Amino acid sequence: xxxxLTKPLSAPRAEAAEQPVAYSRRRILWLKTKKALTERYFWxxxxxxxxxxxxxxxxxxxxxxxxxxxxxxxxxFREFTLPPRxxxxxxxxxxxKWGYGIWGTAWYTDIGMSxxxxxxxxxxxxxxxxxxxxxxxKRSIRDFVFAPFxxxxxxxxxxxxxxxxxxxxxxxxxxxxxCTIASFFAVTLxxxxxxxxxxxVYFRAARCLGSSEWDIFRHVIIPGAMPFIFTGMxxxxxxxxxxxxxxxxxxxxxxxxYRTMDAYMNVATPQLLIAMFTIGFIGMLMGVGLRMxxxxxxxxxxxxxxxx
Amino acid sequence: xxxxxxxxxxxxIFKDCGRGTLEKxxxxxxxxxxxxxxxxxxxxxxxxxxxxxxxxAVSHPSVVGTRGSDDGLVRSPADLFxxxxxxxxxxxRVFTVECLxxxxxxxxxxxxxxxxxxxxxxxxxxxxxxLAGLMAxxxxxxxxxxGSLSIRHAGKIYDPEGIHVVAVEDCSFEVxxxxxxxxxxxxGCGKTTLLNTIAGFDNLTSGExxxxxxxxxxxxxxxxxxxxxxxxxxxxxxxxxxxxLDNVTYGPIIQRKMKKKEAVAQALxxxxxxxxxxxxxxxxxxxxxxxxxxVEIVRALVNDPKILLLDEPFRALDALTKSVMHEYLxxxxxxxxxxxxxxxxxxxxxxxxxxxxxxxxxxxxRVKKLIAVDLPRPRTYRMLSSKRFLELKQQTIEGVHEEAxxxxxxxxxxxx
Numbered sequence: 001x002x003x004x005l006t007k008p009l010s011a012p013r014a015e016a017a018e019q020p021v022a023y024s025r026r027r028i029l030w031l032k033t034k035k036a037l038t039e040r041y042f043w044x045x046x047x048x049x050x051x052x053x054x055x056x057x058x059x060x061x062x063x064x065x066x067x068x069x070x071x072x073x074x075x076x077f078r079e080f081t082l083p084p085r086x087x088x089x090x091x092x093x094x095x096x097k098w099g100y101g102i103w104g105t106a107w108y109t110d111i112g113m114s115x116x117x118x119x120x121x122x123x124x125x126x127x128x129x130x131x132x133x134x135x136x137x138k139r140s141i142r143d144f145v146f147a148p149f150x151x152x153x154x155x156x157x158x159x160x161x162x163x164x165x166x167x168x169x170x171x172x173x174x175x176x177x178x179c180t181i182a183s184f185f186a187v188t189l190x191x192x193x194x195x196x197x198x199x200x201v202y203f204r205a206a207r208c209l210g211s212s213e214w215d216i217f218r219h220v221i222i223p224g225a226m227p228f229i230f231t232g233m234x235x236x237x238x239x240x241x242x243x244x245x246x247x248x249x250x251x252x253x254x255x256x257x258y259r260t261m262d263a264y265m266n267v268a269t270p271q272l273l274i275a276m277f278t279i280g281f282i283g284m285l286m287g288v289g290l291r292m293x294x295x296x297x298x299x300x301x302x303x304x305x306x307x308x
Numbered sequence: 309x310x311x312x313x314x315x316x317x318x319x320x321i322f323k324d325c326g327r328g329t330l331e332k333x334x335x336x337x338x339x340x341x342x343x344x345x346x347x348x349x350x351x352x353x354x355x356x357x358x359x360x361x362x363x364x365a366v367s368h369p370s371v372v373g374t375r376g377s378d379d380g381l382v383r384s385p386a387d388l389f390x391x392x393x394x395x396x397x398x399x400x401r402v403f404t405v406e407c408l409x410x411x412x413x414x415x416x417x418x419x420x421x422x423x424x425x426x427x428x429x430x431x432x433x434x435x436x437x438x439l440a441g442l443m444a445x446x447x448x449x450x451x452x453x454x455g456s457l458s459i460r461h462a463g464k465i466y467d468p469e470g471i472h473v474v475a476v477e478d479c480s481f482e483v484x485x486x487x488x489x490x491x492x493x494x495x496g497c498g499k500t501t502l503l504n505t506i507a508g509f510d511n512l513t514s515g516e517x518x519x520x521x522x523x524x525x526x527x528x529x530x531x532x533x534x535x536x537x538x539x540x541x542x543x544x545x546x547x548x549x550x551x552x553l554d555n556v557t558y559g560p561i562i563q564r565k566m567k568k569k570e571a572v573a574q575a576l577x578x579x580x581x582x583x584x585x586x587x588x589x590x591x592x593x594x595x596x597x598x599x600x601x602x603v604e605i606v607r608a609l610v611n612d613p614k615i616l617l618l619d620e621p622f623r624a625l626d627a628l629t630k631s632v633m634h635e636y637l638x639x640x641x642x643x644x645x646x647x648x649x650x651x652x653x654x655x656x657x658x659x660x661x662x663x664x665x666x667x668x669x670x671x672x673x674r675v676k677k678l679i680a681v682d683l684p685r686p687r688t689y690r691m692l693s694s695k696r697f698l699e700l701k702q703q704t705i706e707g708v709h710e711e712a713x714x715x716x717x718x719x720x721x722x723x724x
Contacts, residue, residue, distance in 0.1 A: 199543075199545075201541050201543060201545045202545055202547060204507075204509055204533070204539065204541070204545070205539070205541065205545035205547075206547075207508075207509075207533040207534075208507060208533050208534070208535065208537070208538050208539050209535055209538065209558055209559040209562060209563075209607075209611065210534055210535040210559055210562055210563040210611070211562050212562075215562050219547070219550075219558070219562070220547070223547070223549035223550075224549065226549070299591070300548055300549045300550075300591040300593065301548075301593070303591055303593070303594055
């Protein structure tokens with residue numbers, strides 16, 4: 001075909017892509033920030049957070065039913081940011097009662113332990129990606145694996161606790177196992193769903209172009225399932241946190257989940273609130289990180305303005 | 309010299325050329341004499357010269373000159389042969405040309421002629437285009453060219469849960485190598501079933517499909533879709549996760565026909581030629597739908613298939629884009645002369661594109677009528693209002709309308 005084309009065809013030329021003006025990275029970041037500051041969503045978001053804390057404060061101040069058991073946000077914030085007695089001063093106006101906050105080591109140790117456990121569990125659950133892909137690729141593998149999967153999936157992670165403790169007699173392993181169990185199913189099944197969601201026309205096109213089964217796996221199944229794989233990972237991360245707290249409450253001596261239980265035992269409400277907010281914040285950060293990765297990996301979707 | 313220039317001026321394809329260009333062409337002309345029975349060139353030779361007949365007669369299956377004759381000979385003065393020399397990158401002669409009597413010809417060096425024509429901005433371009441068209445047309449006469457499709461008594465019965473649905477029944481027709489066959493018919497007449505069979509996605513329940521004498525579908529036969537018959541799908545099937553360039557080079561790389569570098573170079577050159585330069589690093593989602601269609605056709609053609617299967621490829625396009633796409637497809641077709649199997653239910657599109665229009669009946673799909681379209685190629689939009697076009701359209705409409713009515717009534721009955 002190429003051999004007998006002798007002249008450019010008269011079909012209209014593609015408009016050349018507009019050359020973007022080259023900006024340095026720092027400048028781009030600054031421009032983005034400037035733009036965000038003028039956007040409505042930014043200010044509305046800020047207002048939302050502010051309203052949340054004001055609402056909480058009012059509820060506590062006016063002793064709405066059940067809310068009087070909480071601490072005021074201001075007090076919690078003081079607990080979080082002020083040093084414990086004797087660390088800097090003996091002025092009771094400038095000390096934290098429980099010492100659980102940015103000045104003590106406990107807070108950091110808790111974060112470190114929890115994040116380490118989550119990372120381990122998340123890494124293990126990524127095994128679900130190849131399993132899900134294989135299940136989507138080969139009918140026989142799916143038929144073989146799917147039934148036991150469906151049997152295990154509905155079992156709530158919490159009900160694995162006793163078994164986990166029996167199976168893994170160490171401190172750490174049962175908690176990691178619980179988190180893994182939870183996110184593994186989410187990752188695997190979403191990956192499988194992703195393979196199923198690929199339009200059959202791409203398989204046909206790939207076969208037409210001379211692909212082997214392995215080529216199809218590499219060039220159609222993996223990239224085609226990628227959007228769902230990321231969804232699975234996001235869900236998996238969420239449920240991993242879920243069971244982390246459960247696992248730590250039952251079997252831990254450190255960790256943010258353990259801290260909530262510990263604080264409850266000691267009636268240290270500010271400590272409880274700090275641990276809870278920390279979980280929320282770290283979970284959010286991890287989600288944001290994963291989304292950034294997703295945006296990069298799914299450039300073909302992000303660039304076309306599709307929501308991902 | 310003066311005589312030669314005047315002679316060249318009489319050659320039809322040069323008739324719009326200016327005096328300057330003719331002089332230059334005359335400068336590279338060389339008069340050659342051949343005795344009776346001498347061979348001017350053989351199939352497979354490297355082409356160097358392009359010939360204008362001065363006197364005598366040679367055997368050449370295509371007669372494309374001022375006054376063509378029907379006996380497969382070049383015998384009128386100023387007739388042309390040996391186009392392979394003019395076409396860039398043609399490595400071999402397509403025909404063997406033998407002199408039937410004592411013959412005098414002007415041999416023009418192909419490469420030099422190309423250069424001369426390129427330097428003539430006013431008319432040279434048009435001459436090149438016509439020469440390439442003539443070459444493509446001449447190639448269509450070669451019996452050994454690949455891509456002849458033969459559908460014999462094809463039948464397909466879908467049998468989900470015991471309900472017999474006869475999609476195609478005893479369907480037979482032939483598409484010659486390099487032919488452009490368009491199948492029209494009401495929805496659900498088994499057009500796509502036929503296409504899927506040829507592509508190797510789906511098998512027949514009776515009958516056979518041959519491509520170049522090779523059995524590609526018959527009951528009980530293992531199906532093998534492959535790069536010798538490539539489908540351009542109705543809804544488009546460019547991989548959205550690959551850039552345009554990766555899409556185009558996918559076939560050659562995956563089949564290990566080319567190294568990545570070569571494939572990229574070829575794809576870029578081809579895309580440049582067909583006016584798709586500059587979009588290679590974009591994703592399919594970022595370009596217009598008309599452009600996506602063109603990229604998809606290019607992706608098919610880089611694999612050098614025997615037959616191109618197009619399943620209503622322009623259906624989703626607006627009328628304007630569609631007309632541009634028709635011209636685009638026809639130009640590619642005139643130049644590549646691949647066999648094309650095209651499905652549509654747009655009658656005008658069918659007649660405008662086709663050599664052969666196959667009208668199918670409503671379910672069960674049978675061949676109702678074959679209409680050979682004898683409009684000359686290259687086709688232009690002016691032909692849409694020509695008398696012959698309208699006659700053909702009338703014939704087609706009569707065939708299709710009846711079927712459409714039947715399909716409609718059948719639908720009503722099903723609903724009732």
